[in-house]
Amino acid sequence: MIRLDNLTKAFETPAGTVVAADHVTMDVADGEICVLLGPSGCGKTTTLKMINRLIEPTSGKIYIDGKDTDRIDPVALRRTIGYVIQQIGLFPNMTVEENVCVVPKLLGWSADKARQRASDLLASINLDPAVFMKRYPKELSGGQQQRVGVARALAADPPVLLMDEPFGAIDPINREVIQDEFLKMHRRLRKTVMFVSHDIDEAVKMADKIAIFRAGKLEQFASPDVILAHPANDFIAEFVGTDRTLKRLRLVKVRDALQPASPCVSSTDAVERAVALMDEQGYAFMIVVDEAGRPHGYVDIETVRDRSGAVGEHRAPLPATVRLEEDLRAAVSTMFMHDVRWLACVDGEGRFSGFVTQRGITRMLGKAYRAPAAAN
Amino acid sequence: METLKFIVNNLPAIGQRTVEHVSIVGVAVALAILTGVPIGIAITQNKRAADIVLYVAAIIMTIPSIALFGVMIPVLSLVGHGIGYVPAVIAVLLYSQLPIIRNTYTAIGNVDPALREAARGMGMSALERLRRVELPVAFPVIMAGVRVAVVINIGITAIATYIGAGGLGTFISRGITQTDSRQLVTGALAVSLLAIAADYALLWVQHRLTPVGLRPERTRRPIARRIPA
Numbered sequence: 001m002i003r004l005d006n007l008t009k010a011f012e013t014p015a016g017t018v019v020a021a022d023h024v025t026m027d028v029a030d031g032e033i034c035v036l037l038g039p040s041g042c043g044k045t046t047t048l049k050m051i052n053r054l055i056e057p058t059s060g061k062i063y064i065d066g067k068d069t070d071r072i073d074p075v076a077l078r079r080t081i082g083y084v085i086q087q088i089g090l091f092p093n094m095t096v097e098e099n100v101c102v103v104p105k106l107l108g109w110s111a112d113k114a115r116q117r118a119s120d121l122l123a124s125i126n127l128d129p130a131v132f133m134k135r136y137p138k139e140l141s142g143g144q145q146q147r148v149g150v151a152r153a154l155a156a157d158p159p160v161l162l163m164d165e166p167f168g169a170i171d172p173i174n175r176e177v178i179q180d181e182f183l184k185m186h187r188r189l190r191k192t193v194m195f196v197s198h199d200i201d202e203a204v205k206m207a208d209k210i211a212i213f214r215a216g217k218l219e220q221f222a223s224p225d226v227i228l229a230h231p232a233n234d235f236i237a238e239f240v241g242t243d244r245t246l247k248r249l250r251l252v253k254v255r256d257a258l259q260p261a262s263p264c265v266s267s268t269d270a271v272e273r274a275v276a277l278m279d280e281q282g283y284a285f286m287i288v289v290d291e292a293g294r295p296h297g298y299v300d301i302e303t304v305r306d307r308s309g310a311v312g313e314h315r316a317p318l319p320a321t322v323r324l325e326e327d328l329r330a331a332v333s334t335m336f337m338h339d340v341r342w343l344a345c346v347d348g349e350g351r352f353s354g355f356v357t358q359r360g361i362t363r364m365l366g367k368a369y370r371a372p373a374a375a376n
Numbered sequence: 377m378e379t380l381k382f383i384v385n386n387l388p389a390i391g392q393r394t395v396e397h398v399s400i401v402g403v404a405v406a407l408a409i410l411t412g413v414p415i416g417i418a419i420t421q422n423k424r425a426a427d428i429v430l431y432v433a434a435i436i437m438t439i440p441s442i443a444l445f446g447v448m449i450p451v452l453s454l455v456g457h458g459i460g461y462v463p464a465v466i467a468v469l470l471y472s473q474l475p476i477i478r479n480t481y482t483a484i485g486n487v488d489p490a491l492r493e494a495a496r497g498m499g500m501s502a503l504e505r506l507r508r509v510e511l512p513v514a515f516p517v518i519m520a521g522v523r524v525a526v527v528i529n530i531g532i533t534a535i536a537t538y539i540g541a542g543g544l545g546t547f548i549s550r551g552i553t554q555t556d557s558r559q560l561v562t563g564a565l566a567v568s569l570l571a572i573a574a575d576y577a578l579l580w581v582q583h584r585l586t587p588v589g590l591r592p593e594r595t596r597r598p599i600a601r602r603i604p605a
Binding site: 052054075076077078079080083085087088089090091092093094095102103106136137138152153162 | 488490491493494495496497498499500501504508509512513587588589590
């Protein structure tokens with residue numbers, strides 16, 4: 001766990017004293033990603049750099065796993081904390097392997113162990129070790145370089161990772177890919193991550209907790225959903241944007257927004273049976289599935305009433321489906337695209353798993369506003 | 377034609393003078409690297425010290441070599457080396473300081489701050505940063521300073537013949553005093569060729585010693601050729 005206790009940094013400048021961090025107090029639990037968010041000059045990077053003592057605090061304490069970092073030699077401390085910067089900073093005179101092995105070597109690992117580690121790490125970030133180990137940084141694209149930058153920071157398996165706008169200089173498409181890769185890796189490794197960003201969308205995507213800074217002060221420290229649903233003040237409300245409720249759509253997976261009862265019939269069932277079911281339960285439509293359980297269309301009670309035969313003969317095609325793993329933003333986007341108010345959801349094998357409705361999503365997002373106490 | 381005949385007839389003497397010349401410049405520049413590079417690194421820590429050191433080195437550079445040799449005669453006479461090899465080496469050592477210190481200072485100062493921050497953030501000590509990141513990255517520029525020092529001082533050493541240090545300048549000085557254009561041209565030609573040859577040789581050394589990742593693309597040999605057959 002990382003604990004910042006009244007952390008303060010004042011810089012003396014010709015224009016007077018600038019307080020870059022003003023009595024910042026926060027706790028970040030083990031394995032969480034905490035995004036430090038705010039406009040430039042708000043003190044988020046200063047706060048980050050005080051954790052590995054690249055900047056010495058004016059006052060206040062930092063504890064990592066209960067240990068006061070003031071009592072640890074800065075060089076030794078930094079070897080136990082991964083560090084990733086926006087400019088990446090791969091050493092151009094070293095191969096990818098040598099770059100990744102820097103900290104293990106500083107820690108006195110054997111060459112074999114370090115090499116094995118580098119190879120494993122590269123493989124885990126989708127860079128083939130056989131191809132990339134002996135490459136030099138200049139031979140890599142920006143996205144590949146930052147992957148190596150992350151691998152280098154993780155090389156000695158530090159429990160804490162500091163990332164200073166790590167994906168800020170990468171083009172938007174690659175940024176999404178690297179963010180996803182990083183989240184996937186994080187779910188496996190469970191490092192405690194402090195992540196500086198100025199991008200609210202990135203923060204909402206990456207963070208377990210978001211810390212919003214303004215002029216050195218920690219304005220709000222809460223989960224993304226709480227920040228978006230209940231910004232503590234006007235500054236935060238403005239910073240997270242007027243579309244903040246829409247941003248919350250990203251936080252919820254389709255899986256978690258399924259309608260409680262999602263009836264379906266097999267395409268070989270009789271129409272009469274489907275109509276009876278719908279009448280009995282009060283549904284206006286039903287999903288039709290094939291033998292494998294894949295959604296194959298739907299039937300509307302108005303169109304099939306008084307018809308006969310198999311359901312499959314009367315089904316209407318589904319305009320689109322959405323996967324359980326997607327977030328609600330994708331689901332809503334698909335609904336808007338096809339002008340529908342509900343979507344059938346499928347699991348990894350393409351089997352029907354339920355559906356989401358616009359009304360259900362609206363109610364779900366609205367819950368946080370109706371019961372603010374419960375949301376915290 | 378006569379000059380050519382002179383050269384052919386005096387090849388052993390030219391060779392010997394070349395060795396003298398190279399030994400003055402070689403020893404002096406080697407010593408200058410040992411002093412100039414650490415000074416260049418040290419002054420990156422303090423802008424004021426850097427300004428002073430570079431200023432002094434620049435002033436030394438402006439002293440005419442013949443005057444510097446003259447000044448050293450009474451001083452070095454105290455230790456019995458008023459003329460000859462020692463003052464020649466000292467002069468070259470002094471003239472080499474500016475290009476070597478300045479290039480080292482510039483090269484270390486121009487190392488991408490991101491590299492320095494990454495190195496610091498990963499837990500490298502100041503010495504480890506210098507040895508493993510800053511010096512390798514700065515190497516090509518430092519080496520360029522050494523090349524400049526060598527070329528300049530091959531010229532300057534030609535004057536050292538006047539204080540009895542020998543070298544290829546001997547042909548030039550004799551050519552002047554004896555109004556013998558054969559010797560004059562031979563000396564001038566030899567000094568020029570030596571300077572060009574030394575520059576190319578050091579350029580080759582520079583390319584060889586530059587870390588592969590920093591070499592310009594065209595000098596990088598294909599990976600396949602570096603694997604022994």
